[in-house]
Amino acid sequence: MKLKGVKIKLKPNESQKNQIDTNINLRRFVKNQLLNMQQTRYRNGGNYTSKFGMIYCLKALKIEFPFLRQAESTCLEYACADLDQSYQRFFKNQNDSPKFESRKRPHNSYKSKCINNNIQVVDNHAIKLPKLGTVKAYGLNRINGRIKSVVVHKDSAGIYTATIQVEHEPVELPKTNKQVGLDLGLADLVIQSDGFKLKNKKFERSLAKKRHAWERKLARRRLQAKKKIEAAKKSGVELEWSSFKNVEKARKMVAKINRKIANQREDYLQKYTTQLVKEFDLIVMEDLKTKNLMKNKRLSRSIADSSWAKIKTMLQYKCDWYGKELILVAPQYTSQNCSSCGKNTGKKPLHIREFTCPHCGVHHDRDVNAGINILNKAFA
Ligand SMILES: [Zn+2]
Known part of the structure; x- marks a missing residue:
């Protein structure tokens, strides 16, 4: 069984809105408390407290801060898991160290676990959610299968949505015996080793x-x-x-x-990645380090960064669903080596879009050459 997320729109009443806000605020409060604890321990030479250690600490926190009982309890446990995940990525040098969460975040959310059917579709226009009761909602007809959890979001315009995690059994796609390497760029978001280029559309x-x-x-x-x-x-x-x-x-x-723009972009990338897993059995792309992403001040670069990260995530779960394979490789030298003879042709300034290999004389499109090298790395 695999999991998929179904996004629905919520129409909570005033008291439900208050409860959602409480869950969001207290989840953030717990995360910041635990982060402070971890940092203090570290400064005093103590060891990292594991996810289970942090969940254990919740008991003490609930005694120290009785108002925490107002929150839906599993969302506080997910706060521990969430912080642990940020730390694990940081330990692997994939992220900066976890930061305190500000209440000014444009997107706020919390996650609740489904226990004893406390998340349940009531009818076409209502869903039962933990601690909220029956909430009016749209888009419920797409939920079929066992519900595992829910992430409730509130955006800066005060719009409430929920992503319901549902079990489903995807049907494997037919094998095509084709493979592809993806190089990532700015003007073209993706350049495939077979020459196809995905435009970075300016929605x-x-x-x-x-x-x-x-x-x-x-x-x-x-x-x-x-x-x-x-x-x-x-x-x-x-x-x-x-x-x-x-x-x-x-x-x-x-x-x-802004939401409309983000939705259009998401849709564009969804269609592209679905097409990729249909067409290829093996997809190779560079292993992006989120640490290096999101730091660029230039807007076009930051949009491309987030799109690449999305493409990677989408390919990860779609390959898993449909019986295809995704391999992530280190991108070093993929733009310098000649994909025909393998020799290094040296660094080239960005404006050089094509070049001829001085060793074997083959003429290359710079990006397509990199795509082929990325594909070859999977077999090295
Ligand atoms: Zn060559």
Whole structure:
């Protein structure tokens, strides 16, 4: 049995919204407490506390902070698992050390485990969730199979969604006896060893104008509101930010457009990766280090970074589902070596898109050559 995630839209009532917010806040509180504990132990020369050690600490935390009992309890255990995972990646040098989570994160979420059917589809428009009871929801018809867990998300526009983890038995795809190496780029997001190039589509262009207009409106409205708050303060009146409905509206519009862009991009990558596993039995790509990703200040680079990471994750589970293989290789020298004779042709500046190998005389497209080298590395 494999797992798949089904995303649904939630329409919680006011008290359910409060409970979701409580779960999110207390999960973050627990994670930060445990992180602080780990860091203090480390400074005092102590050992790392394992996932189970941290789950054990929850008991003590619940006694010290009785309000933790207001949270759905399994989401606090997942906070321990989550922190442990960040630490494990850090120990393997794949990540920076775990950081404290700020309440200003645009996306907030928590995960709950399904125990004794406490996550259950009630009918087409309602789902039972732990500690929330029956919540109105859309998209429930896609849930078929045993439910294992749920991740509840709240985005910066105050939209609630949930990803339901469901067991399913995927049917293996027919074998094609074909293999491919993927090189990653910027203008072309992916360059395949067979010459196909996946364009880094600029979805934003159509929506960018709209987003830009709302971003400007938001900045202007914020400034006006700030002035009013300050003026009111001088005359002794306290004005709340939440009383400026137009600021809130602009903020929600920006978030809505951003969500739309992200959805389009996700869809594009889903279609591409599905096509890949259909066409090839073996897919080879470079092993991305998340540590090096997300650090680039340039927008185009950061979008490409996150797209590559998504492609890797999608290929990992799709290959697993459909009986195909994904091999991750170290990318060293893949752009320098000649894929025909294997000799190193030296470093080349980025503007050189094609070159002829001085050793064997074969002419190469720079990126396709790298793709072939990546494929060959899987057999080395
Ligand atoms: Zn050569």
